[in-house]
Amino acid sequence: MTPVINKSNRSLMRTIAHDRHGEADEVLHLREQSPPPAPDAAQVRVRVLSRPIHPGDLAGVEGGPDARRRLAGPRVPGLEGMGVVDALGEGVRHLRPGQRVAFFPVPGAWSDVLTAPAGLVVPVPEHVSDETAALMLVNPITLLTLLRAVEEAQHDQPGPVIQTAAGSSVGKLVGAAAVKHGIPLVNLVRSATGARTLRQRFPELPAISTADTDWRAQVREATGGRRPLVALDAVGGSLSGEFAGLLDDGGTLITYGRLGSGSTPLESLPLMRRALTVRGVSIERWMTRTPEERAEDVAFATRLAATAPDLFEVAARYDLAEFPKAVDHVRRTGKSGTVLLTSPPS
Numbered sequence: 653m654t655p656v657i658n659k660s661n662r663s664l665m666r667t668i669a670h671d672r673h674g675e676a677d678e679v680l681h682l683r684e685q686s687p688p689p690a691p692d693a694a695q696v697r698v699r700v701l702s703r704p705i706h707p708g709d710l711a712g713v714e715g716g717p718d719a720r721r722r723l724a725g726p727r728v729p730g731l732e733g734m735g736v737v738d739a740l741g742e743g744v745r746h747l748r749p750g751q752r753v754a755f756f757p758v759p760g761a762w763s764d765v766l767t768a769p770a771g772l773v774v775p776v777p778e779h780v781s782d783e784t785a786a787l788m789l790v791n792p793i794t795l796l797t798l799l800r801a802v803e804e805a806q807h808d809q810p811g812p813v814i815q816t817a818a819g820s821s822v823g824k825l826v827g828a829a830a831v832k833h834g835i836p837l838v839n840l841v842r843s844a845t846g847a848r849t850l851r852q853r854f855p856e857l858p859a860i861s862t863a864d865t866d867w868r869a870q871v872r873e874a875t876g877g878r879r880p881l882v883a884l885d886a887v888g889g890s891l892s893g894e895f896a897g898l899l900d901d902g903g904t905l906i907t908y909g910r911l912g913s914g915s916t917p918l919e920s921l922p923l924m925r926r927a928l929t930v931r932g933v934s935i936e937r938w939m940t941r942t943p944e945e946r947a948e949d950v951a952f953a954t955r956l957a958a959t960a961p962d963l964f965e966v967a968a969r970y971d972l973a974e975f976p977k978a979v980d981h982v983r984r985t986g987k988s989g990t991v992l993l994t995s996p997p998s
């Protein structure tokens with residue numbers, strides 16, 4: 653990662669980009685370029701103040717197994733963030749210049765300035781801080797997506813649910829929702845320290861470390877011997893078989909992340925014999941919901957940001973130019989919360 657920056661030229665904006673897929677440390681670079689031109693009628697130009705680095709952003713930089721290594725042109729990561737309205741298209745009525753706004757999904761969030769379709773830009777409520785606003789859309793919308801998938805997988809037979817990577821930012825939102833709605837959730841994490849921290853956070857919910865040799869027995873004990881019908885899994889890789897193995901017959905493994913390593917061949921899962929389902933869930937599909945449904949989801953996220961800011965924990969903040977350190981922090985074991993990249997207020 654090679655920062656290339658001329659601090660003296662203030663008419664240029666900074667942006668982080670990559671020209672090929674690969675390890676973030678190797679392919680990301682900071683560059684300067686002219687800010688985007690005046691927005692079109694239905695667009696908003698936003699001076700971005702803060703944006704998260706989600707694990708999914710780094711996965712997007714790496715590219716999936718079938719991604720072409722070289723991109724057609726420079727790609728700027730990041731789909732979420734918050735900032736201040738810098739300029740408005742003539743057709744935009746629900747915003748005003750200078751207003752604090754959040755946006756998702758708008759490609760190029762890792763830039764000082766971006767242009768967004770007005771429909772994807774929402775005002776930030778007065779009492780929501782800039783840092784909370786920077787995080788207020790992706791994870792709550794992921795939570796809603798996961799809860800809908802759980803409901804569909806349970807077929808009106810509510811019962812125990814297990815989730816992996818339960819100490820993640822998304823995992824803690826799921827934990828809070830489980831406590832609120834009385835979902836019998838069992839939290840799985842990869843270390844004893846993580847389990848202890850999570851038990852302090854959610855004393856109502858069992859938290860089990862998969863580093864314990866008897867963790868499967870602990871799960872059975874926590875569910876009173878009932879096998880869960882649903883597993884929410886952000887780890888996957890070589891552990892998918894383990895998580896699927898805990899499910900009741902007819903159960904569903906909901907996969908939504910790839911934090912783990914290795915892989916599990918589909919044929920090794922007892923899919924047919926035990927009538928198991930593996931279901932992928934991604935926020936990338938959110939735009940297929942109707943505008944009314946998306947507006948409801950955004951209203952939920954905004955309410956959550958206003959009423960429960962503790963659910964939007966920030967692990968650390970780094971200036972955009974310090975992105976190598978920020979990326980490094982995202983990968984730290986035991987990190988709690990989300991890392992933000994910031995730009996100066998003006």
Ligand SMILES: NC(=O)c1ccc[n+]([C@@H]2O[C@H](COP(=O)([O-])OP(=O)(O)OC[C@H]3O[C@@H](n4cnc5c(N)ncnc54)[C@H](OP(=O)(O)O)[C@@H]3O)[C@@H](O)[C@H]2O)c1
Nearest residue numbers: 708794819820821822842886908909911912934935985986
């Ligand atoms: N599909 C979607 O639409 C969608 C949307 C949002 C997020 N996600 C996924 O949800 C997951 C969590 O995201 P986040 O932003 O909430 O993460 P986060 O706050 O950065 O937390 C990452 C967590 O993952 C745990 N972890 C990392 N590697 C692990 C491994 N190999 N085995 C077990 N646990 C591991 C860490 O545990 P330690 O404390 O032990 O280090 C940490 O608690 C990610 O996979 C992300 O890609 C998916």
